[in-house]
Amino acid sequence: MNMFGAFSAKAPNRMFAALLLGAIAGIAYAGIIPLVLAALADPGAFPGVRDNKAYVLGWEISNFGFAASFLGLCVLILLARTASQVILIRLSLDVSTDMRRRLYERVSSAPIAELEKVGMPRLVAAITSDVPMVVAGARLLPDLFTNMVTLVGMLGYLLYLNAPVFWFVMGCIGFGVVTYQVPALIARRYLVRARNHLDGLHESIRGLVHGAKELKLNDARREDYFRRVLAEAEHRVRDDGKTGQTVMRIAQNYGDLITFFVIGATAFVFVNYHAISRPELVGVIMALLYVTGPIAILLNFIPQIMMARIALRKLNALFARIPEEAVARDVAPRRDWQAMRFEGVGYRYLDDAGEAGFEIGPLDLEIRKGEITFIVGGNGSGKSTLAKLVTMHYQRLDGEVRFDDEVLGPANIAGFRQGVSAIFSDYFLFDRVLGREGAELKDEVDSHLVALGLAGKVEYRDGRFTTLALSDGQKRRLALVAAYLEDAELYLFDEWAADQDPAFKAFFYNAILPGLKERGKAVVVISHDDRYFDVADQLVVMEDGRITDRNLSGATLARARQVASQQHDHGRRVAPGPRPVDATVA
Known part of the structure; x- marks a missing residue:
């Protein structure tokens, strides 16, 4: 399971429409700066637009053709981007529901022994934390696509303006992206550790809630639990989260400045080694300023996508950990019987490595x-x-269980x-x-x-x-x-x-x-x-x-x-007392 695949499998047509509309919005974004530069540079170069003025609602509009095109692009961006986002938001809610339902079904159809190994905290963390995180990451796809198309379009415009500038800018951006990855990878390492610690925190919270009565009886015990269990779990999540988010924020801020470094290198270094006219330089600078937004957005998306991928790996690992029980999945009518017999039945507990622990059997028993x-x-x-x-x-590992003369197995259990x-x-x-x-x-x-x-x-x-x-x-x-x-x-x-x-x-x-x-x-x-x-x-x-x-x-x-x-006897040898009102239950 992957983010894109989950959305595409749910509604491929809606997913395609969202991405297409995002691409259209990106193309429209990329067209704004060339349009404005063309209008400012030489309107007369375009037949029919010289001295083309119009009055709209009392306002005098110069270069009306360019102005109308500019307005059209803005409206197209508004409609396409909004439609893309709304489609994916609605789709993401459907996908999140389906992912949770899939988890519910897997839990309900999993062997009890496997659920006991996984434990409730891990299941709760997957449902309440991992699923929303995966969906939030996938929801960024249209904006990601829009900004990628915008970036590609503006870089294409740079290539059209001046090929040497384009290749210089590409080299600078490549260097910036590569150096950006170093702190991003460090941050990812700590964020993964923080997510892994979250399972332990859920287990600690479970102990706090279910052990509330016991903890209230002894102040020393309560303080010890808070200090050595809850506090340590919280500190592990907090410390790794702090480090990861701090390094990621440094990387993001560095990423935000990559485009400005490129602008500075172009304006103060590149011009000393390559011939470039002032109008071309102005166009290049405006294009690079316009590219700043998409680059910053793309880099800011990286932490969310990174966290979504971490959550997705946790979900995939959980699905692999709790396989479906090997029984017939069809709805089965109740089976009638007279006697249940155990014949040499044995069962043993296995750890994650497959090593056997406590075992019982062989058992011979009849329940009638x-x-x-x-x-x-x-x-x-x-x-x-x-x-x-x-x-x-539990299903026996040795021997046979019979209902009358029928052996219990996957087909009839x-x-x-x-x-x-x-x-x-x-x-x-x-x-x-x-x-x-x-x-x-x-x-x-x-x-x-x-x-x-x-x-x-x-x-x-x-x-x-x-x-x-x-x-x-x-x-x-x-x-x-x-x-x-x-x-x-x-x-x-x-x-x-x-x-x-x-x-x-x-x-x-x-x-x-x-x-x-x-x-x-x-x-x-x-x-x-x-x-x-x-x-x-x-x-x-x-x-x-x-x-x-x-x-x-x-x-x-x-x-x-x-x-x-030898056991704790609850009320042993106490007189039966009065019979409760009405024995109709019997």
């Missing part, structure tokens, strides 16, 4: 509809990885995913029920809000929840409402009851889970609430990436309770 499976394990035991294999967010609903420990709560519409939806949502004790705290109005400003436990209950409405084939809950009070914890284990089981759903629960282990039909104990037990024998229960006791 109409049964509740508990997964228990200590920190680092692999239970969260197993959960993502169950929900098909989308269909089986349609029947999964999960609330992970790091879940995201949407402000609406996605995937369902209709008047009857509000009645269903309202009944579930009552059953889960959320009535009066949040309402479902105009297709969305009125607020998400809830406690952690209330947010999990609201996420449960949305998940329940999906009527999935398999439900996975990762420590859902951890933030619930005793009443809702008991309601979850004694009503919600059995209710889903009675409806023929497969239910997988990651939990350390050993008081409720007897709710399970299957108890899976994970240790060091392996399944050590998976039944309800006394020994398995004892081992599971021992593992659970």
